[in-house]
Amino acid sequence: MRIPCPYCGSRDLSEFVYHGDAAPKRPDPAAENASELFYTYVYLRENPAGPLRELWYHASGCRSWLIVTRDTRTHDIAGAVLAMESAS
Amino acid sequence: MVERGPLVLRPASAIPELCGSVELSRAWVLACERHPQLATVIAYKGRRADVAARLKDRYALSLPDGPRRATRGASALIGLGPRSWLFQRETGPALEPELSEVLGDAAAVTNQSDGYVVFRLTGPRVRDVLAKGISIDLHDRVFVPGCSVGTTCAHIGVILWRLEDANDVSVFELAVFRSLARSLWHFIEESAAEFGLAVTPAC
Ligand SMILES: [Zn+2]
Numbered sequence: 144m145r146i147p148c149p150y151c152g153s154r155d156l157s158e159f160v161y162h163g164d165a166a167p168k169r170p171d172p173a174a175e176n177a178s179e180l181f182y183t184y185v186y187l188r189e190n191p192a193g194p195l196r197e198l199w200y201h202a203s204g205c206r207s208w209l210i211v212t213r214d215t216r217t218h219d220i221a222g223a224v225l226a227m228e229s230a231s
Numbered sequence: 232m233v234e235r236g237p238l239v240l241r242p243a244s245a246i247p248e249l250c251g252s253v254e255l256s257r258a259w260v261l262a263c264e265r266h267p268q269l270a271t272v273i274a275y276k277g278r279r280a281d282v283a284a285r286l287k288d289r290y291a292l293s294l295p296d297g298p299r300r301a302t303r304g305a306s307a308l309i310g311l312g313p314r315s316w317l318f319q320r321e322t323g324p325a326l327e328p329e330l331s332e333v334l335g336d337a338a339a340v341t342n343q344s345d346g347y348v349v350f351r352l353t354g355p356r357v358r359d360v361l362a363k364g365i366s367i368d369l370h371d372r373v374f375v376p377g378c379s380v381g382t383t384c385a386h387i388g389v390i391l392w393r394l395e396d397a398n399d400v401s402v403f404e405l406a407v408f409r410s411l412a413r414s415l416w417h418f419i420e421e422s423a424a425e426f427g428l429a430v431t432p433a434c
Pocket residue numbers: 148149150151152201204205206207
């Protein structure tokens with residue numbers, strides 16, 4: 144599998160570290176139900192069959208976090224953007 | 232009590248016993264260790280334009296916006312990532328304090344002169360040596376002089392760039408973290424053995 148890094152270009156999978164679903168946002172630790180929110184944030188994940196926005200770290204390249212849209216059924220990659228330039 | 236003289240810093244070789252496998256006249260691959268001054272420049276959030284303007288002003292260098300290497304005189308600027316660069320200079324006064332002053336509050340400047348070891352590789356078979364460890368297309372027309380890349384070589388993290396050709400032969404430099412330099416050199420020695428490797432300071 145190759146990942147199209149917006150900075151480096153198309154690169155081999157071995158240069159990247161996988162993090163997972165890009166959707167979960169770190170909850171407010173001061174919230175009243177913080178422990179419940181953190182349980183959800185840390186452990187609960189959807190397991191979709193289809194396109195998923197995921198965080199990948201280009202550890203052996205530009206050392207940037209990417210958001211890669213990958214189809215979990217086919218490994219087709221629809222695109223990749225720098226996480227620092229992505230709204231979410 | 233021991234009298235101490237003034238501390239004089241000078242480049243120390245990472246591998247004092249650097250040696251090749253054949254004499255120069257029979258070598259198809261030439262290598263040497265360089266001793267550039269190095270510093271990383273990381274632009275603070277929203278300050279990229281300031282960094283670009285100050286480097287242009289002081290060194291007449293254009294900030295690469297991708298994995299490329301810009302040169303002007305003895306100075307070079309290598310794109311490492313969206314907001315980070317490696318400044319390289321083989322001569323002149325201490326680089327890091329100077330850069331810190333030039334860039335001020337626009338960027339984090341960190342001395343890397345002893346952090347990385349830089350090998351220069353050239354010779355008619357240099358691409359064959361690198362191809363055994365690097366998965367990047369280094370073809371003459373693809374990876375042209377001025378290209379740079381952060382990748383792995385034999386599973387070791389490296390920054391690789393191509394200089395201008397010398398006598399119609401391609402010239403590459405590899406920067407590697409100092410503690411991994413012996414491992415990378417081991418790879419170079421093994422990979423180049425079949426072609427004949429010579430170590431020459433003038434490579
Ligand atoms: Zn990258």
